[in-house]
Amino acid sequence: MATTVTKTEPIVGKGVRRKEDPRLITGTATYVDDIEMPGMRYAAILRSPHAAAKILRIETSAAAAHPGVVAVFTGDDTRDVGPVPCAASLPGLRAPEHKVLATDRVYYVGHPVAVVVAADRYVAQDALDLIEVEYEPQPAVADPEKALEPGAPAVHPEWPDNRAFTYQHEGGDAAKAFAEADVVVKQRIVSQRLIPTAMETRGVVAAWDAGMRTLTLHSSTQIPHLMRSLVAAMVGMPENRLRVVTPEVGGGFGSKLNVYAEEALLAWISMRIGKPVKWIESRRENYQATIHGRGHVDYYELAARKDGTILGLKAKIIQDCGAYHQLLTPAIPTLSLLMAPGIYRFRNVSAEIIGVFTNCVPTDAYRGAGRPEATHCIERMVDLLAAELKMDPAEIRLKNFPGPDEFPFETGTGLSYDSGDYAAPLKKAMEIAGYEGLREEQRRARNEGRFLGIGISTYGEICALGPSSALPAGGWESATVRVEPSGKVTVATGTSPHGQGEETSFAQIVADELGVDLDDVEVIHGDTGIVQYGIGTFGSRTLAVGGTAIHYACQDLKTKIKQWGAMLLESDDVRFEGGACVCNKTGKSVPLAEIAAAAYRALKLPPGAEPGLVATRFWEPSNFTFPFGAHIAVTEVDPETGQVEIKRYVAVDDCGRIINPLLVAGQIHGGVAQGLGQALYEEAVYDENGQLVTGELMDYAVPKATMVPHIESSHTETPSPVNPLGVKGVGEAGTIGCSPAVVNSVVDALSPLGVKHIDMPLTPEKLWRLIAKGGQA
Amino acid sequence: MIPQNFDYAAPSTIEEALELLADPEAKALAGGMSLIPLMKLRLAAPGRLVDLRRIAGLREIRQDDGALRIGALVTHSEIESSPLVRSRCPLLAETASHIGDLQVRNAGTIGGSIAHNDPAADYPAALFALEAKVKVAGKGTERTLPLEELVVDAMVTALEPGELITEVIVPVEAASTGTSYQKMRQPASGFAIVGVAARLEKSNGRIGSVRVGVTGLGPSGFRARRVEELLDGTAGSDGEIREAAAVVAEGVEANADLHASADYRRHLAQVFTVRAIRAALARAS
Amino acid sequence: MRITGSARIAAAAPEQIFRLLLDPAVLSKCLPGCEGLERTGEDEYRMRMKAVIGAVSGAFDGTVRLSDQKAPQSFRMAVEGSGRIGFVKGEGLLKLAGQDGGTEIAYDGEVQVGGMIASVGQRLLDATARMIIRRFFTRLSEEAGQ
Numbered sequence A: 001m002a003t004t005v006t007k008t009e010p011i012v013g014k015g016v017r018r019k020e021d022p023r024l025i026t027g028t029a030t031y032v033d034d035i036e037m038p039g040m041r042y043a044a045i046l047r048s049p050h051a052a053a054k055i056l057r058i059e060t061s062a063a064a065a066h067p068g069v070v071a072v073f074t075g076d077d078t079r080d081v082g083p084v085p086c087a088a089s090l091p092g093l094r095a096p097e098h099k100v101l102a103t104d105r106v107y108y109v110g111h112p113v114a115v116v117v118a119a120d121r122y123v124a125q126d127a128l129d130l131i132e133v134e135y136e137p138q139p140a141v142a143d144p145e146k147a148l149e150p151g152a153p154a155v156h157p158e159w160p161d162n163r164a165f166t167y168q169h170e171g172g173d174a175a176k177a178f179a180e181a182d183v184v185v186k187q188r189i190v191s192q193r194l195i196p197t198a199m200e201t202r203g204v205v206a207a208w209d210a211g212m213r214t215l216t217l218h219s220s221t222q223i224p225h226l227m228r229s230l231v232a233a234m235v236g237m238p239e240n241r242l243r244v245v246t247p248e249v250g251g252g253f254g255s256k257l258n259v260y261a262e263e264a265l266l267a268w269i270s271m272r273i274g275k276p277v278k279w280i281e282s283r284r285e286n287y288q289a290t291i292h293g294r295g296h297v298d299y300y301e302l303a304a305r306k307d308g309t310i311l312g313l314k315a316k317i318i319q320d321c322g323a324y325h326q327l328l329t330p331a332i333p334t335l336s337l338l339m340a341p342g343i344y345r346f347r348n349v350s351a352e353i354i355g356v357f358t359n360c361v362p363t364d365a366y367r368g369a370g371r372p373e374a375t376h377c378i379e380r381m382v383d384l385l386a387a388e389l390k391m392d393p394a395e396i397r398l399k400n401f402p403g404p405d406e407f408p409f410e411t412g413t414g415l416s417y418d419s420g421d422y423a424a425p426l427k428k429a430m431e432i433a434g435y436e437g438l439r440e441e442q443r444r445a446r447n448e449g450r451f452l453g454i455g456i457s458t459y460g461e462i463c464a465l466g467p468s469s470a471l472p473a474g475g476w477e478s479a480t481v482r483v484e485p486s487g488k489v490t491v492a493t494g495t496s497p498h499g500q501g502e503e504t505s506f507a508q509i510v511a512d513e514l515g516v517d518l519d520d521v522e523v524i525h526g527d528t529g530i531v532q533y534g535i536g537t538f539g540s541r542t543l544a545v546g547g548t549a550i551h552y553a554c555q556d557l558k559t560k561i562k563q564w565g566a567m568l569l570e571s572d573d574v575r576f577e578g579g580a581c582v583c584n585k586t587g588k589s590v591p592l593a594e595i596a597a598a599a600y601r602a603l604k605l606p607p608g609a610e611p612g613l614v615a616t617r618f619w620e621p622s623n624f625t626f627p628f629g630a631h632i633a634v635t636e637v638d639p640e641t642g643q644v645e646i647k648r649y650v651a652v653d654d655c656g657r658i659i660n661p662l663l664v665a666g667q668i669h670g671g672v673a674q675g676l677g678q679a680l681y682e683e684a685v686y687d688e689n690g691q692l693v694t695g696e697l698m699d700y701a702v703p704k705a706t707m708v709p710h711i712e713s714s715h716t717e718t719p720s721p722v723n724p725l726g727v728k729g730v731g732e733a734g735t736i737g738c739s740p741a742v743v744n745s746v747v748d749a750l751s752p753l754g755v756k757h758i759d760m761p762l763t764p765e766k767l768w769r770l771i772a773k774g775g776q777a
Numbered sequence B: 001m002i003p004q005n006f007d008y009a010a011p012s013t014i015e016e017a018l019e020l021l022a023d024p025e026a027k028a029l030a031g032g033m034s035l036i037p038l039m040k041l042r043l044a045a046p047g048r049l050v051d052l053r054r055i056a057g058l059r060e061i062r063q064d065d066g067a068l069r070i071g072a073l074v075t076h077s078e079i080e081s082s083p084l085v086r087s088r089c090p091l092l093a094e095t096a097s098h099i100g101d102l103q104v105r106n107a108g109t110i111g112g113s114i115a116h117n118d119p120a121a122d123y124p125a126a127l128f129a130l131e132a133k134v135k136v137a138g139k140g141t142e143r144t145l146p147l148e149e150l151v152v153d154a155m156v157t158a159l160e161p162g163e164l165i166t167e168v169i170v171p172v173e174a175a176s177t178g179t180s181y182q183k184m185r186q187p188a189s190g191f192a193i194v195g196v197a198a199r200l201e202k203s204n205g206r207i208g209s210v211r212v213g214v215t216g217l218g219p220s221g222f223r224a225r226r227v228e229e230l231l232d233g234t235a236g237s238d239g240e241i242r243e244a245a246a247v248v249a250e251g252v253e254a255n256a257d258l259h260a261s262a263d264y265r266r267h268l269a270q271v272f273t274v275r276a277i278r279a280a281l282a283r284a285s
Numbered sequence C: 001m002r003i004t005g006s007a008r009i010a011a012a013a014p015e016q017i018f019r020l021l022l023d024p025a026v027l028s029k030c031l032p033g034c035e036g037l038e039r040t041g042e043d044e045y046r047m048r049m050k051a052v053i054g055a056v057s058g059a060f061d062g063t064v065r066l067s068d069q070k071a072p073q074s075f076r077m078a079v080e081g082s083g084r085i086g087f088v089k090g091e092g093l094l095k096l097a098g099q100d101g102g103t104e105i106a107y108d109g110e111v112q113v114g115g116m117i118a119s120v121g122q123r124l125l126d127a128t129a130r131m132i133i134r135r136f137f138t139r140l141s142e143e144a145g146q
Ligand SMILES: Cc1cc2nc3c(=O)[nH]c(=O)nc-3n(C[C@H](O)[C@H](O)[C@H](O)COP(=O)(O)OP(=O)(O)OC[C@H]3O[C@@H](n4cnc5c(N)ncnc54)[C@H](O)[C@@H]3O)c2cc1C
Pocket: B027, B028, B029, B030, B031, B032, B033, B034, B035, B036, B037, B052, B072, B073, B098, B099, B100, B101, B104, B107, B108, B109, B110, B111, B112, B113, B115, B116, B118, B120, B121, B122, B123, B159, B163, B164, B165, B166, B189, B190, B191, B192, C054, C055
């Protein structure tokens, strides 16, 4: 037995490179489409070209007779499958029955109508062209406000008013606040529909094992465990015979936080034909049939005193739900409502959500999910108020933040903000940006007739979802930490990281706790056959909830390790440190590997102990966490063309304690890129007949690397009291903070023309028209 | 996103290629940056692809008789980086550098771009300003025609079925010539919403030999002759440039799409004409 | 998509143009790619069309319907077609007016495009629609000249 103890430096807090990157950047990672199986068949899906139509007839015989075609199925065949689940429940929610294939009607362009199964994907695609569908087109409506007008086409004939739900909230006394206000600003604000555009589209491989009577479903998803429960129910099989495997996932951004028709359809087909079957979504299908995000038209009113003190808020949120509810469709705008007051002190809130059916693909969670819309609105409103009162936008914000000593801070929407120092990131961002100097520069630029703008956004967000009471599934997360007989460590997490880098940050946590090398920790996830039940990766929860479960499992494990160490050291006073048990009396130590070997050999057991070194924890947080931050964008608008140049972008984010700054930077960069996409370029456009006219990447502009400015990123660190790691979450922060900073900046740039508000995306033509008309919309 | 069944041939000579292209079901494949996406969407379904990329003679850039002869299969990035093009016809190299993204530039070819005649392609602006000629080969025929005669309408050229573009001929420019290409990119694809190329000479404080090529505005690229006339012989004052640029969209049926209305395109054409002329003027000596 | 514009046919008076436009044999020659019009009723025809625009090609089956005829000043034309690459549905008013011995034809209509061509063809729809119209009137001019 060695007597020296190696005190290793903590690795938590270090910017270690991602363990997952080598396989990703060398092309050796396995995605769903990389999976090949003997006897595999391929499915292709026929989708509706109409936004609304009756299906009069489907003729599949030519397709079925096509050489190489195994089967053709229509909605008649799959009546017993489904329905596609919606987990969100709101009082009075109207939930149309959502079959996996259309039966008598189609409700949006891209609605699945029939499926061909064939020997290869080429034949399957050829056979699709041989299916004849006779449609009787019906009037369609794609615009949520038009859908609310009397006489609008009914998306679902049984609900002619197109209202999916309404939801109201009163906090404090908004009526009184508005009555007492010196000033009220009002604005209609659109958060346009966006297409999540994960680099990897969806994909499913379903493999029925007739002998074992088990089904393995490979799917590119963020929620393998929930998918297992839900798909098992859809296809009517016992949950314990279904195994969901999530291989590498090339991005989700919320679009894969869902259970889609195709997952159950493929499962059903595989059982039906007794062969493995694969379906890989094309980009066109991805645009038409995978959920979209945002889709808000919001009417806000903000009441304040002359000195800038905000008194209250009225908000009407119109949520374009699309034709159906996907897993969380109606729940997303409730997050907007919760975040409606932003990070300001006022508590008088009167808010209403109207969910509207349209002949479009459903909306659901997309990076930020409800919070970007809320932040965009409140941050625009605060700027409108500042403009009205001729106050500096920074000053008005600083005036309205709750102080650091006011936490936990109860909001007018029923949240309890965990911890915060909201002025800190704003002041830091202003210092980095050189705010005073920028304003000086702006004055000079204006004298030269240039449109230079400075935009601030200060945001908060609800993260680390969340207590079980706040989620339709459980709000907890699970972890198993296992020291193998060799002393190497395996971590099984119920979360499902897909690009965020938790294989690295989780390993960092475990490496520090157990005193092992980062490379000695393997993190596994996403296979319901080998990982205990879990919830998944979304809502910036993976580290804060899943990481905490791991943390606690490590504590349990250390208790066990010390029992074994005490036995081996024949001591009753040991500590665990630097990867070894040390006798506090003699200084003798026994390393973890030896302890593990003894625990599995199990010739002798400590009193009351069991063989092996494993600990499993399921942990539920008591509250959400509330990260926050401040972004400043400096923009210049070309007066001749309307083009926006981002001259500076400063992001100061507080995501609580930082486990790995490199991962945090990556999340902020990616998040800001997507926020910029919304602010400047992206919009899912349906024409008045419900045709999705931004049907592919040649017309839907996601920002490319060359379009993203240098991001001056910095942090403040306010630990969260909600979890022992003190972490808050950072996956969505960049997106939430970005769009209002950019829009505020451009509005500021054009404010000499009297411009007060511009809806996204800020396309050059829109700005040029504003400028040409001297600021009049 | 899967094309229909097709045959594939990769001949090594032009003659073989022309022989194969005599089949009306056959289609030439160059960089594939326009054709392959159409095939994947099944908007095009040729029975056979005749891949031109193995034809050695079509990949060269030569200087000859005061002209640059650029093989039809030369890629955008080869044009962008060719020392010969950069020094003798910088406008073309500059224009090539504005096309799409790196991957598109590495695969797409000048011949393919001209043959496809996308109304928003970048090259036409420069090629019209350079009064480029295009060499076309058919089975047993060969002709050289000015670009203006080749271009017919959006996505339509005067190429007969089975004919191939083999070479693009642009003049060697004197070092004193000033040129510039100015464009607004469509953010999704990189295609030009409007692009304007200008070339001009300056002597004794006067502008001469002005050529202005425009793309993105109308069904095809074109030479803005009225602008050229108004500018020729002026001193190139700001007012003179603006006055000339003001007529650039006259008589053109401007395109409109999701990304830009016809009005906006007409306006941009003026703005970028001014900018291209100014920049060209600044570079001329 | 709203489509408006006008075309001039130099050498023919409105009466002649009106007659030509209502003649299915002429119409089928003028509609680019039209492979024939088959009469199915009073001023109603079934149409087969193979549209070829550059590298793009697509076959459409559809109908042409003429109505509200006010010879020789105006009539309405409704065209519907669908094929694998999508569908097109349009209706418009054509007005004819004599001018210097020729005819000025003003058209104003709404066209609805769906399916593949709507979802991936946005960038080129407008240019293509105009081109088809240009070709139509060029052919009509030729017919009128004969
Ligand atoms: C994402 C993306 C972005 C793009 N952005 C831009 C942009 O910003 N600006 C721009 O100008 N272009 C852009 N393009 C188009 C690109 O430049 C293409 O390379 C070009 O339009 C076609 O060239 P190609 O060599 O790829 O031709 P192909 O796709 O191989 O062929 C196109 C057509 O031309 C025919 N053809 C090809 N070569 C010949 C020949 N020698 N003779 C006769 N016919 C021939 C083919 O039969 C086919 O019909 C973009 C393309 C993509 C995919």
